Amino acid sequence: MNTKLIRTPIAYGPEGQPTGAGAEHSRSVAPTVGDSARAGLGPIKISAKNIKVFYGEKQALHGVSLDIPDKAVTALIGPSGCGKSTFLRTLNRMNDTVPGARVEGRIEMDGEDINDKKVDPVLLRAQVGMVFQKPNPFPKSIFENVAYGPKIHGLASSKSELEDIVQSALKRAGLWDEVADRLHAPGTGLSGGQQQRLVIARAIAVEPEVILMDEPCSALDPIATAKIEELIDELRERYCIVIVTHSMAQAARVSQRTAFFHMGNIVETGDTEDIFTNPRERRTLDYITGRFG
Numbered sequence: 001m002n003t004k005l006i007r008t009p010i011a012y013g014p015e016g017q018p019t020g021a022g023a024e025h026s027r028s029v030a031p032t033v034g035d036s037a038r039a040g041l042g043p044i045k046i047s048a049k050n051i052k053v054f055y056g057e058k059q060a061l062h063g064v065s066l067d068i069p070d071k072a073v074t075a076l077i078g079p080s081g082c083g084k085s086t087f088l089r090t091l092n093r094m095n096d097t098v099p100g101a102r103v104e105g106r107i108e109m110d111g112e113d114i115n116d117k118k119v120d121p122v123l124l125r126a127q128v129g130m131v132f133q134k135p136n137p138f139p140k141s142i143f144e145n146v147a148y149g150p151k152i153h154g155l156a157s158s159k160s161e162l163e164d165i166v167q168s169a170l171k172r173a174g175l176w177d178e179v180a181d182r183l184h185a186p187g188t189g190l191s192g193g194q195q196q197r198l199v200i201a202r203a204i205a206v207e208p209e210v211i212l213m214d215e216p217c218s219a220l221d222p223i224a225t226a227k228i229e230e231l232i233d234e235l236r237e238r239y240c241i242v243i244v245t246h247s248m249a250q251a252a253r254v255s256q257r258t259a260f261f262h263m264g265n266i267v268e269t270g271d272t273e274d275i276f277t278n279p280r281e282r283r284t285l286d287y288i289t290g291r292f293g
């Protein structure tokens with residue numbers, strides 16, 4: 001069991017291998033995502049199996065399965081209402097917070113069931129951070145926006161350590177140079193694109209392994225969008241990133257893997273280049289060429 005997700009730690013052997021309870025779930029050889037080994041992607045980080053989501057009587061996902069590689073960007077594309085955001089929210093159990101929502105199926109992160117009752121959803125959401133469509137900084141200073149998570153998760157043992165974490169997260173989010181001289185100004189006073197990078201810094205500050213992005217650029221102008229796309233490309237060296245986007249061009253620019261959703265199902269998954277140049281399914285071709293959606 002991933003100790004970052006539960007409050008009770010388990011023992012690890014001398015080479016970092018899990019021992020005792022939960023060790024049977026660990027993988028000595030991490031699998032890769034089919035042909036993505038060729039594309040040089042990381043091993044599977046998240047594996048979703050037969051995911052069904054219901055909002056009351058309405059079924060939004062009808063048994064979706066997807067392997068998501070580490071150190072890569074996976075784009076979820078498809079027409080409005082096809083279930084992209086619903087699927088994204090299952091990956092850090094955000095649907096738990098939606099009244100009337102019910103999730104079936106299994107989602108493993110590093111081979112562990114994230115819906116296991118031992119998993120603390122608060123710790124899971126720190127490990128699997130989320131960036132929304134509309135930048136949502138807290139009504140606090142730039143510094144406090146980033147420092148908040150590390151403080152509540154006890155990641156800094158001193159003020160200077162906290163300052164280092166904040167500085168490093170802002171640097172990795174490509175925002176440091178623009179805010180270094182006004183860390184105590186309100187986060188909400190930044191431009192939309194800067195706010196979105198602040199929110200990304202906030203997610204990074206708690207040392208996540210996965211970053212989920214739900215249309216992160218749809219409220220931004222082309223220049224701010226280009227900066228976020230550049231940032232996503234840098235972040236993928238370190239994180240597993242899943243992005244929902246309505247922009248085919250964006251999916252093609254930033255992702256290495258793409259899953260095409262339609263009416264609560266995945267029609268096709270593959271390397272982004274293959275999906276956009278040589279899709280196997282007619283519905284994918286029709287969507288990416290703008291015949292529907």
Ligand SMILES: Nc1ncnc2c1ncn2[C@@H]1O[C@H](COP(=O)(O)OP(=O)(O)OP(=O)(O)O)[C@@H](O)[C@H]1O
Nearest residue numbers: 055058060078079080081082083084085086087098
């Ligand atoms: N909280 C909710 N309560 C009831 N139905 C919901 C809820 N959230 C989503 N749905 C429904 O579930 C289906 C999938 O919605 P979802 O938002 O996941 O699609 P999407 O592909 O992300 O759409 P979009 O691209 O428009 O954001 C839709 O029919 C939507 O109306």
